[in-house]
Amino acid sequence: MKVVILCGGKGARLHEETEFRPKPMVPVGGRPILWHILKIYSHYGYRDFILCLGYRGEIIKEYFRNYWWHACDVTLRFGRKAAVKFHDRPENEDWRITFAETGEQAQTADRVRKIKHYLGDDPEFMLTYGDGVGDVDLAALLKHHRKSGKICTITAVHPPGRFGELTLSGSSHVNTFNEKPQTGNGYINGGFMVFSRRIFGYLPETPAMLETGPLKRLAREGQLNAYRHDGFWQPMDTQQELTLLNQLWESGHAPWKIW
Numbered sequence: 001m002k003v004v005i006l007c008g009g010k011g012a013r014l015h016e017e018t019e020f021r022p023k024p025m026v027p028v029g030g031r032p033i034l035w036h037i038l039k040i041y042s043h044y045g046y047r048d049f050i051l052c053l054g055y056r057g058e059i060i061k062e063y064f065r066n067y068w069w070h071a072c073d074v075t076l077r078f079g080r081k082a083a084v085k086f087h088d089r090p091e092n093e094d095w096r097i098t099f100a101e102t103g104e105q106a107q108t109a110d111r112v113r114k115i116k117h118y119l120g121d122d123p124e125f126m127l128t129y130g131d132g133v134g135d136v137d138l139a140a141l142l143k144h145h146r147k148s149g150k151i152c153t154i155t156a157v158h159p160p161g162r163f164g165e166l167t168l169s170g171s172s173h174v175n176t177f178n179e180k181p182q183t184g185n186g187y188i189n190g191g192f193m194v195f196s197r198r199i200f201g202y203l204p205e206t207p208a209m210l211e212t213g214p215l216k217r218l219a220r221e222g223q224l225n226a227y228r229h230d231g232f233w234q235p236m237d238t239q240q241e242l243t244l245l246n247q248l249w250e251s252g253h254a255p256w257k258i259w
Contacts, residue, residue, distance in 0.1 A: 007130040008054020024130030029249035044138040052111040108210040128191040133256040134233035145194040148225040156226040157190035
């Protein structure tokens with residue numbers, strides 16, 4: 001199953017970090033937060049990624065094109081027997097990454113629509129944002145999604161109410177979906193989503209946000225499911241949140257480090 005990661009936004013709230021690089025490349029513990037997200041999915045066996053690029057996407061390409069130069073100590077031998085040796089090269093990062101240029105000004109629904117042809121015949125795919133981490137049980141998430149039979153399953157979490165608020169019934173059925181409400185005490189959309197490819201019937205040809213159009217429609221039609229996650233989840237939306245993530249990593253007790 002492929003994992004789609006939205007990497008194209010400008011990260012305006014974190015301007016001091018994102019003026020010259022895309023938000024997924026902002027480092028946590030010396031590695032881009034995008035690296036941490038790939039490691040989370042890899043832990044559960046998902047290693048086929050589609051990155052939806054936009055703002056400064058070439059920086060993401062450069063990082064992975066020269067991945068071992070960034071990740072390892074290197075010995076470079078010059079002369080007629082020139083050679084490169086990468087030290088302590090990890091062997092468990094068996095990743096396949098498709099870098100999809102989805103447009104700097106594209107909105108989230110547009111980005112998803114533009115990568116449809118990279119999914120092949122897969123009946124479903126995972127999707128998340130390139131700026132949040134958590135100790136989400138992805139195997140349990142997928143099982144929950146398949147059991148529901150619905151088009152989309154969102155991971156519902158409990159942080160501050162500036163994100164997309166969900167109102168849940170007694171089961172996992174989503175009654176309403178509101179993107180970034182000003183007030184409210186309900187669950188929020190934490191990303192880490194699973195979609196049936198039926199979602200493409202809900203994505204308009206005109207520019208649209210996935211969160212304010214298709215997901216609201218899915219909720220109205222009873223096709224939006226929620227997987228409740230009561231463990232750790234943290235976005236990197238502000239400088240304070242970035243500092244928190246770095247402190248957790250440096251402490252040696254980062255809850256999202258499940259690999």
